[in-house]
Amino acid sequence: MNISLRRGERIFINGAVLKVDRKVCLELLNDVTFLLESHVMQAEAATTPLKRLYFIIQTMLMSPNDCETALQLCREMFISLSSSAHDPRIMEGLRTAVRNIEDKKMFEALKAVRGLFPVEAELMASEPEGAREVA
Structure with missing residues (x-):
């Protein structure tokens, strides 16, 4: 390559x-x-649930020998997002990201999550001001 x-x-x-x-x-x-x-996201740019997930996966990719804490955070984030996400596009993207992480394909997981950013932005823009989470 x-x-x-x-x-x-x-x-x-x-x-x-x-x-x-x-x-x-x-x-x-x-x-x-x-x-x-x-493709590197800075910590201050991780302002939405999916961007925080991206940042966590990115951490695992950038520090492969020291990613146990990030992996635990990633699991917790997947659980949280799965329970709050109702959009089928988000759910399918999360399933793809999980499969990629299980297969140790972190870059592919990042691509799957990054591809969900426009969906998340669309959903957040259509929500009332007080309810700004992935729906």
Whole structure:
């Protein structure tokens, strides 16, 4: 797999953080877990239930050797979201994310959750001001 990075960009590979000082193309020759800086969510951006879930999964991907606490938080978040989510699109996306996490495919789990952000925004926009959770 080839990955192109711009000057100053970072990539997270198997828990290591690499920052390049010039435009570079990396060729990954084996099966690694990686996350591009453009897909990294900062803690302050995790402002909705699904964004918090994304942040937790991201933590597990970025620190694969130290993810027991994040995995427990992830389980709790799935339980909470499953009990409060009534939209079938959210439920199906959560099931997909769970399967990916069980298969240790964290990047795929992130993609599944990230794909739910527009649905969550749509649902939150249609709710009364006092009830701002995933429905």
